Amino acid sequence: MDEFARRMVVLACVFFGVLLRSTDCLSCYQCNVYxxxxxxxxxxxxxxxxxDDCHACLKTFTRSYLHNTFHDQILTNYESRVCVKDREYLKEEGCHPREVAxxxxxxxxxxDDYCNASGRASVTLAALLGIIVSGIFVRKSIS
Structure with missing residues (x-):
């Protein structure tokens, strides 16, 4: 096995190890729930x-109009944080908007642990590792 192939195998093992670790046993915040x-x-x-023991952290933003009287609407904004324990509900990292009633x-x-805490953007360890390793390979291929 040549040097490049060996590096790619090591890279794949590290990447998938980090990716698998990042979806098990997370700790998340939970609020605005019952x-x-x-x-x-x-x-x-x-x-x-x-x-603890979450498969993902979730933060939801809901904006809806409540009809309290005829032709009168009240705009409501609701934000909640949830620990996702059922793998069926997992989605790709990031935000997924949709229209609701x-x-x-x-x-x-x-x-990532407690990543649903604030509105700031977060970078996962897997994404950071991928960026660093890609930069190394691009730099070596240019040289």
Missing amino acids: IRGTPWPCDSDKGMRKV SGYMKRCFCY
């Missing part, structure tokens, strides 16, 4: 609940 029938708001004294919803999936 837990055993009790609301857990993000801005309460309890704060955001920390949950009387409004709009955006679900943002991420795969």
Whole structure:
């Protein structure tokens, strides 16, 4: 096996190892949800609940119009954070917008510990490693 092929095998093993690790046993924040029938708001004294053993972290943004009287609408914005424990609901990392009844919803999936904490963008370890290794290979191929 030549040097390039060996490097590619090592790169593939590292990449998939990091990718698999990043989707198991995550810790996420959870709030603006009901837990055993009790609301857990993000801005309460309890704060955001920390949950372990997640497969993904999810942050949802919902904007809808409520009709409180005839021809009168109230715009509501709702944001929640959730620990995804069921693999069936996993999606590609990033935000997935969609139209819902009387409004709009955006679900943002991420795969790092506590990545659903704030509105800032996050870069996964797998993406960072891919960028670094790609830069090394491009640099070596140019030389």
